[in-house]
Amino acid sequence: MNLKKPPARTLDLKRTEVKLTASVNSNDKVKTALFKFTCCAGCQFALLYFFHQLPETLELLDFVYFKMAMRKELEEPYELAFVEGGVSTPEHIEQLKAIRSQAKVLVAFGACAAHGGIPSIKNWQTERAVEENVYPDPLLVSSIKVSPIDEFVKVDYHLRGCPIDEVEFMELIRSVAADKSPYIRGHPVCVECKLRNNICILLMREGVQEGMCLGPVTRAGCRAVCTSNMRACFGCRGPMSNSNIPEMVRTFMGKGFSAKDIEMRFTEYAGLSAEFSEGARAYYGRKTPYYHRKAA
Amino acid sequence: MAEKRRITTGKPLEKQVKVDYLARTEGEAGIYALVLDSEVKELKFNIWEPARFFEGFLIGRMYYEVHDLVSRICGICPVSHMTTALRALEKATGVTVSEQTKILRRILARSQIVASHIVHLYMLAAPDYMGYDSIIPVTQEHPKIFKRFLRMKTAVNNLTTVIGGRALHTMTAIFGGFTYIPSRKNLLKAADSLKEIKNDALETVRFISSLPIPEFHSKNVYTSLKGKDIYPVNEGRLCTTSGLDISEDEYRSHFTERQLSYTNSKYSSLDGKGSFMVGALARINQNFDLLSNDAKTISNEVGFKVPNYNPYLNNLAQAIEIVDGIEDCIGLVGGLHPKEEKSVYTIKGGEAGAITEAPRGLLYHYYRVSKNGVIEKADIVTPTAHNAFNIEKDLNLLLPKISHLDNETITMRCEELIRAYDPCFSCSVH
Numbered sequence: 001m002n003l004k005k006p007p008a009r010t011l012d013l014k015r016t017e018v019k020l021t022a023s024v025n026s027n028d029k030v031k032t033a034l035f036k037f038t039c040c041a042g043c044q045f046a047l048l049y050f051f052h053q054l055p056e057t058l059e060l061l062d063f064v065y066f067k068m069a070m071r072k073e074l075e076e077p078y079e080l081a082f083v084e085g086g087v088s089t090p091e092h093i094e095q096l097k098a099i100r101s102q103a104k105v106l107v108a109f110g111a112c113a114a115h116g117g118i119p120s121i122k123n124w125q126t127e128r129a130v131e132e133n134v135y136p137d138p139l140l141v142s143s144i145k146v147s148p149i150d151e152f153v154k155v156d157y158h159l160r161g162c163p164i165d166e167v168e169f170m171e172l173i174r175s176v177a178a179d180k181s182p183y184i185r186g187h188p189v190c191v192e193c194k195l196r197n198n199i200c201i202l203l204m205r206e207g208v209q210e211g212m213c214l215g216p217v218t219r220a221g222c223r224a225v226c227t228s229n230m231r232a233c234f235g236c237r238g239p240m241s242n243s244n245i246p247e248m249v250r251t252f253m254g255k256g257f258s259a260k261d262i263e264m265r266f267t268e269y270a271g272l273s274a275e276f277s278e279g280a281r282a283y284y285g286r287k288t289p290y291y292h293r294k295a296a
Numbered sequence: 297m298a299e300k301r302r303i304t305t306g307k308p309l310e311k312q313v314k315v316d317y318l319a320r321t322e323g324e325a326g327i328y329a330l331v332l333d334s335e336v337k338e339l340k341f342n343i344w345e346p347a348r349f350f351e352g353f354l355i356g357r358m359y360y361e362v363h364d365l366v367s368r369i370c371g372i373c374p375v376s377h378m379t380t381a382l383r384a385l386e387k388a389t390g391v392t393v394s395e396q397t398k399i400l401r402r403i404l405a406r407s408q409i410v411a412s413h414i415v416h417l418y419m420l421a422a423p424d425y426m427g428y429d430s431i432i433p434v435t436q437e438h439p440k441i442f443k444r445f446l447r448m449k450t451a452v453n454n455l456t457t458v459i460g461g462r463a464l465h466t467m468t469a470i471f472g473g474f475t476y477i478p479s480r481k482n483l484l485k486a487a488d489s490l491k492e493i494k495n496d497a498l499e500t501v502r503f504i505s506s507l508p509i510p511e512f513h514s515k516n517v518y519t520s521l522k523g524k525d526i527y528p529v530n531e532g533r534l535c536t537t538s539g540l541d542i543s544e545d546e547y548r549s550h551f552t553e554r555q556l557s558y559t560n561s562k563y564s565s566l567d568g569k570g571s572f573m574v575g576a577l578a579r580i581n582q583n584f585d586l587l588s589n590d591a592k593t594i595s596n597e598v599g600f601k602v603p604n605y606n607p608y609l610n611n612l613a614q615a616i617e618i619v620d621g622i623e624d625c626i627g628l629v630g631g632l633h634p635k636e637e638k639s640v641y642t643i644k645g646g647e648a649g650a651i652t653e654a655p656r657g658l659l660y661h662y663y664r665v666s667k668n669g670v671i672e673k674a675d676i677v678t679p680t681a682h683n684a685f686n687i688e689k690d691l692n693l694l695l696p697k698i699s700h701l702d703n704e705t706i707t708m709r710c711e712e713l714i715r716a717y718d719p720c721f722s723c724s725v726h
Contacts, residue, residue: 038346041322041722042371042464049415050453050463054446058432069419070430071319071711088346118368122353130352135562136555141347162368163464208360209470229461229468230475234364260670264358268365 029062030177033078034109035099036067037092038119038146039085043110044068046163053170060177076102080176082109082159086116086146093152100153105176108155111162113148115238115270118162120146124267148272157182161222162236162269168221186241189215189233193224201227202251208232208261212252217243217275234268239275249282309333311699313707318714320420320430322372323721327710329691334699341688341714343561343721350726354674359385359643359665360471366661366676367465369726372415374465375408375456376654377661379530382471384661387648389669391641396634397473398530400459403628404469405529405652407455410621411463412655413576413614414452416718417504418445421611424712425507441503444496448618451493455486455625472639480634487629490622497622498594501615505598509612510709512697513605514690517566518578519682521653527586527620528579530652535582536572537603544651547660553677561724563685564677571685574657575717576613577604591620607690608716614655643669654679656718680724683717 034044048069051057065074081103087093100106111117122130123145131138149155159169168184175182185191193200193215205211214235215227226233239245252262266279313329324345330338350369354362363381367374379401386393418441419431428434435442453463458478460466468475521532522541535541542550553562566572580587584602587595595601595616600609649662657679664673691710698709 036324038348039722040368040371040374042368042374045322045371045415046464048419049411049449052450055435058435063432066430067317067319067324068322069320070432071423072429088348092346118365119348119353121357121365122349125353125356130349133352133355134347134349140555140557141560143347143349163371208358210475225462226467231461231467231470260358264361268361 029060030080030173031078032061032063032080032082033065033074033099033103034063034067034082035065035084035095037083037085037113037149038088039110039112039117041068041084042163043084043159044082046166047169050163051166051169053166056170057173060173078102079104080107080173081105082107083113083149084109086112086119086148087152088119088143088146090142090144096149096152105156106153107172108149108158110164111160111236111238111269114150114158114160116146116148116272117269120272121267122146123272146272157184160219160237165222165225167223185220187220188240188243189218189220189222189224189227189237192220192222193227196224196228198224198227201230201232205230205232206255208257208265211255212257212261212265214248214265216251217245217248217279234265235276236269238270238273243275245275245279246282249279309699311703311706313695313703313710315707315711318711320423321715321719321721322370323719323724325714325719325721327691327714329695329710331695331699331706334696336692336695339688339692339695340558341684341691343559343684343724345560345721345725347560347725351674351676354663354671357671359389359663359669359671362663362671362674363469363471364467369676369678370720370723371464372412372720373408373654373656373723375404375460375469376652376659378466378469379405380650380652380654380659380661381663382469383530383652384648384650384663385471385665387650388646388663388665389643390646391472391643393473393639394637396477396632396637397639399628399632400474400477400634401469402529403625403632404456404459404466406621406625406628407452407459409529409653409655410618410625411449411452411456413618413621414445414448414500416655417500417611417614420718421712421715422504422507424708424715425509444499448493448496448500451486451489452622454489455629458482458486472641473637477634477636480632483629483632483634487626490626494590494619494622497615497619498590500618501594501598501612504612504615505600507611509606509608510712511606512608512694512713514607514693515605516607516686516690517570517572518581518603519566519572519574519658520578520582521651521658522582523586525586527583527624528653532653534651534658536566537581538566540566544649544660547649547651548662548675551660551677553681559684561681561684561721564682565685571689572682573607573686574679574682575610576617576655576657577607577610578657579653580604580613580616587616587620588623590623591616594619607713610716610718614718643667647673649675656680656683656720656723658682676726678720678723678726680717680719680721683719684724687714687717687719
C-alpha cells in the first residue's frame with residue numbers, strides 16, 4: 001500500500017511569529033541563565049541555531065549565562081534558569097540546588113533533564129559493567145547513575161523532547177515574560193498527528209522503525225514531527241498523563257513485536273519514568289533499572 | 297618546586313593561563329598552563345565534561361536503534377554519527393543499500409557539515425576576533441553580518457529538513473534506507489534557496505580571511521579521508537600527510553587510544569608515535585584538487601595555499617568548505633530523481649567499522665552484531681578525541697612563543713586556538 005505523505009510538511013512559523021516593534025528595554029527582559037549537565041547540548045544548540053525566532057527570543061530574554069554562546073562568567077541574580085541534561089555526577093546535585101535557590105522559575109530543558117534521556121540507558125546495566133566497557137581504568141572517571149533533575153529539586157516547567165520544540169519553547173518564554181503559566185500539553189501525540197491528517201502508522205505500517213509507534217502514550221507538543229515523516233514515535237517526550245501502558249504493550253504484541261523490541265522501545269528516551277519502565281518490564285519481566293525512579 | 301631562577305631579576309617571569317570552563321565551544325573543558333621564563337612547566341587540557349558511556353550502554357541494544365542513539369552523542373553533528381553508524385552496521389550485517397540512499401545520505405551529511413561550519417564561524421569563532429563576548433552585540437552593531445548569518449543558516453537547515461524531517465536530530469534515515477523520500481519538487485525548491493546564498497558563502501570566506509588571525513605555524517600530521525574523484529564525506533581511503541594510505545578496515549591497527557588521569561576524553565595517537573590533526577584544514581590540505589572551481593578561485597583570492605600549517609586557519613578552511621559544500625549539494629540535488637523504495641533485507645551477524653568525515657574531522661564507528669541483531673561490542677572515536685592530543689601539542693608549541701604578552705592576551709590566544717579546532721567536548725567524552 002502506498003501511503004502518501006500529507007501536504008502540510010512543516011508548520012509555517014512565519015505566521016505564528018509575533019513581531020515586537022518597539023525594542024524592549026533590557027531592564028524589562030527576563031534575566032536568564034542556561035546550565036548544561038550530561039547531554040549532547042543539542043537543545044541549547046537548537047535554541048541558538050535552529051530556531052527561527054532567535055531575534056524574538058533575544059528581545060524577551062537577557063542571557064546572563066550561556067557558555068556555549070557567551071564568554072561570560074555566571075552573574076547573579078537571574079530569574080529564569082534552563083537546566084539541560086541529566087544529573088550524572090555528585091557535583092551536579094550541589095549545583096542544581098544552588099540554581100534552585102536562585103531562580104524564580106526553573107525549567108527542565110529537554111528530554112535528558114526531564115527524564116534522563118539517552119544517557120540514562122546505562123542505568124539498565126550495572127555501573128561497573130558500563131564503565132569497564134568504555135575506559136581501561138574506570139577509577140579515573142567519576143560517574144553516578146543518570147537521573148532527571150526533578151529527582152533532586154522542584155522543577156516548575158518541563159520542556160520535553162529530544163530536541164525541544166520551538167513552538168512550545170516560545171509559549172514558555174512568552175508566558176514567563178508575562179508572568180503566567182504556559183500551556184504544556186497533557187494529551188497524546190495522536191491528537192496532534194490527527195490534526196495533521198496523517199494516516200495512522202501504528203495501524204498501517206510494519207517494522208519497528210516505521211510501525212512501532214508510541215504516539216498513543218507519549219505526551220504531545222512536538223507537532224507530530226516524526227509520524228508526519230513516516231517514522232514511528234519513539235517516545236522522546238515521555239509519558240502523557242494517564243497513559244494506558246498495558247494496552248500499548250498488548251497492541252505491540254498483537255502486531256507481532258518481540259519482547260526485546262518492546263523493551264528497547266520503552267527504554268530509549270524516557271525509560272526511567274514510572275510509566276515507561278512499567279512498559280519495558282510488562283512483557284519481559286526480568287529487568288528493572290538499577291536506579292529505579294519513585295512512582296510519580 | 298625548585299625552579300632554576302633568573303639571576304638578573306631574581307624572580308622567574310611567570311605566566312599563568314587558567315580557564316575553568318571554556319566558553320563558546322560545545323561541551324565542557326578547561327585549560328591550565330604555567331609558563332616560567334618562556335618554558336612550559338605545566339599544561340593540562342582538561343575535558344571535564346562527565347562521561348556518557350555510549351560504548352557501554354549500546355551493548356545489548358538492537359541494531360535498528362543504534363543510529364538514533366548515537367546521533368545523540370552530538371547536538372551539532374548528529375547526522376554524521378547517524379550515517380557512520382548506519383554504514384558500519386549495514387556492513388557488519390551484510391545489508392546493501394540503494395544508490396539513491398547513498399546519495400541522500402551524502403546530501404544530508406554535506407548539508408549538516410555546512411550548517412555546522414556556519415554556526416562555528418559566526419557564533420563561536422568570529423566574536424573573538426571582532427572583540428565581542430558573544431554574537432549578541434553583533435546583532436545590533438553589525439546587522440549586515442548577522443542577517444547574512446540568518447540567511448545562510450535558514451537555507452542550509454531547510455535542505456536538511458526536507459530530507460531528514462527536521463534540521464536537528466533527523467529521523468527519516470533508518471537502517472536500510474529512508475522512511476520517506478522527499479519529492480523532487482521540494483528538493484529543487486531547497487536547492488534554489490541554496491543558490492541564493494552562494495554569494496553569501498563567498499562573502500563569508502572574505503569576512504573570515506579579513507579577521508586578524510595570528511601567525512602561528514605548527515607542522516602537523518594531517519589525517520583525513522581522501523576522495524578519488526569527489527570530495528570525501530561518507531567514504532574514501534584514510535590517508536595522512538605522513539604517507540599512510542589504508543582502507544577503513546585497517547584503522548585499528550594504526551590508531552590507538554589511551555586514557556589520561558586529568559581528562560575524560562581518551563587521547564588518540566597514530567602508529568604509537570604521536571598526535572595528528574583532523575578537520576577541515578586536514579581535508580583541504582589533502583583534497584584541494586577536488587574542491588569546486590568557485591572554492592578554488594576564492595581560495596586564491598584570499599591567498600589560501602595548501603599545504604597550510606596554521607591551525608588558526610582551520611576557520612578559513614571551513615569557510616572554503618562552505619562554498620564547496622553548497623555547490624556540491626546543489627549539484628547532487630539537481631541530478632537526483634527520487635523514487636519510492638522498499639528496502640527488504642535479512643541480517644546476519646558480523647562485525648565492521650566505518651569511517652566518515654564529520655564537520656570536525658575523522659569519525660570512526662565499529663560494531664559487532666550477533667545473529668539476532670543484538671550489539672555485542674561498540675567502538676566509537678570522535679573527531680575531537682582524535683584532535684585532543686594535538687590541541688595539547690599545539691598549546692605546548694604556542695605558549696613559549698607568546699609568553700612575553702600579558703596574561704589576558706595569552707589566555708585569549710589559547711582559547712582562540714582551541715576554538716579554531718572547532719572542538720566538541722560532548723563528542724569526545726561520548
